[in-house]
Amino acid sequence: MNDTRRMQEKLVKLATAKKPIGLSGHEISAPDKDGVMLGILNEIDETVMARLLVFRNGAGKTIELEVANRRLLRVADTSTQTMADTTLPGQVFTESGGPLVEALWEAFDKFLSAGEEVFVQSNKLEQAPDPTMIGCASETLAQIWSLDLYPSPETESAGLMGKFIATCTDIATAWVLFENGTVEQTSGPEDQVERLVKIVDGTLAEFDAGLNKHMQGSEATRCVTLGPQGETGDVVLYAKTMTSGALMVLPGAQLTDVISKWRGLQE
Amino acid sequence: MSTLDQMDELRDGFPGCRAVALADMSSGIVLCVSEIEKHPQERLDALCATANELFNTAAAGKVFGALKNGENANPDQGMTITPSETCIFLRSPADPMESLVAICNTDVDVTLFTQSARRTFDKIAAEE
Numbered sequence: 306m307n308d309t310r311r312m313q314e315k316l317v318k319l320a321t322a323k324k325p326i327g328l329s330g331h332e333i334s335a336p337d338k339d340g341v342m343l344g345i346l347n348e349i350d351e352t353v354m355a356r357l358l359v360f361r362n363g364a365g366k367t368i369e370l371e372v373a374n375r376r377l378l379r380v381a382d383t384s385t386q387t388m389a390d391t392t393l394p395g396q397v398f399t400e401s402g403g404p405l406v407e408a409l410w411e412a413f414d415k416f417l418s419a420g421e422e423v424f425v426q427s428n429k430l431e432q433a434p435d436p437t438m439i440g441c442a443s444e445t446l447a448q449i450w451s452l453d454l455y456p457s458p459e460t461e462s463a464g465l466m467g468k469f470i471a472t473c474t475d476i477a478t479a480w481v482l483f484e485n486g487t488v489e490q491t492s493g494p495e496d497q498v499e500r501l502v503k504i505v506d507g508t509l510a511e512f513d514a515g516l517n518k519h520m521q522g523s524e525a526t527r528c529v530t531l532g533p534q535g536e537t538g539d540v541v542l543y544a545k546t547m548t549s550g551a552l553m554v555l556p557g558a559q560l561t562d563v564i565s566k567w568r569g570l571q572e
Numbered sequence: 573m574s575t576l577d578q579m580d581e582l583r584d585g586f587p588g589c590r591a592v593a594l595a596d597m598s599s600g601i602v603l604c605v606s607e608i609e610k611h612p613q614e615r616l617d618a619l620c621a622t623a624n625e626l627f628n629t630a631a632a633g634k635v636f637g638a639l640k641n642g643e644n645a646n647p648d649q650g651m652t653i654t655p656s657e658t659c660i661f662l663r664s665p666a667d668p669m670e671s672l673v674a675i676c677n678t679d680v681d682v683t684l685f686t687q688s689a690r691r692t693f694d695k696i697a698a699e700e
Contacts (some may be wrong), residue, residue, distance in 0.1 A: 371639060497638070500637070500638045501638050504635055504638055507634070508630075508631050508634040508635060509631075509635065511630075511631040512629075512632060512634075512635050514630040515625045515629055515631055515632070516622065516625055516652075516691050518621070518625070519619075519621040519622045519625060520622055521617045521618070521649060522617070522652060523652070527652075528652070528653040528654075529626070529650065529651065529652050529653070530650060530651045530653070531626060531632060531635060531636045531647040531649075531650045532636065532639060532647055532649060532650075533649065534636070534639040534640055534645075534647075535639065537639065537640065539639050540639075541635060541636060541638050541639055543635065548602060552635075552638070554638060554639060557683075558683070559681065560651075560682065561681060561682055561683050564651075564653050564658070564682065567652070568655065568678060
């Protein structure tokens, strides 16, 4: 299932890729640095034939990685412009990773400091890699960098809802975050939170089921608002993706902003 | 100005608005539609049913009740947001079983649109 989903994501990525004019390749897009690093790891993970992956940041600088069989073989010598203060260019990565992996993380951290926009191009290597080079597997890199290369759909959806809530904390009057119908986090005035929790524990499933009858195609991911309420002008917003969801009270005047944040996370 | 003319005028004021429909929630019938391109009847019927779900069911009333002391009041306005569109639902000020439903692109300012739609609906209700 994970492989099918990843293939679907790849197809969407290829269909909607933005790129600098005159270059082939595609953009790695993510809401934060960890997300971009995960995107970079995915590029390594999806490269089977021996290739030179060229990552270009918003400032036009590049890091170039020699990759084969889903393994990082080495940082290409041509990366000296971005790696001048490291010993990485030309060094071969080993199966266990070692200190080179940490050094590479730091180099990417600096590389991404110009903004999280990264463009990747896959080129042929000028010469076939030395067959004795084993390289470091994408899974090993992910483990050392504490990134989840193959998140479960549940993990992904929980992360997304958490990010949504995080973008709305300054706006929402009160909110509850829940997973599989169980409230996990709350914020706001006690009586308001209590009402939201009661809805999650009781009525929300019925509300969802009613919407499922008529809003086909949105059973897994949904965002619905009710209101504003006459006296306060507040709106209640219900958002869910897979088994993770949020119920939020916010001022009606902020609704456009919150909708924009929700959409931004869906991209 | 006829009801349809008013709806055309509302839609024309927002280039990203693809359709505005007047629906009777008690019968589930769409009474009239102003649209840029024809929408399948099933789509419009589903939107009418969604309006009923948001405005008239006990479940929606309880969710809306989160806003004020747990009172089970029913909302007069709602939205459904998907990656490709926003659907805006308004209940008539004159007939609680009549609703206005709009299908808008994602670039429509929903706050401005809702204000205009509310004014249009007030005019329609006053002329009925």
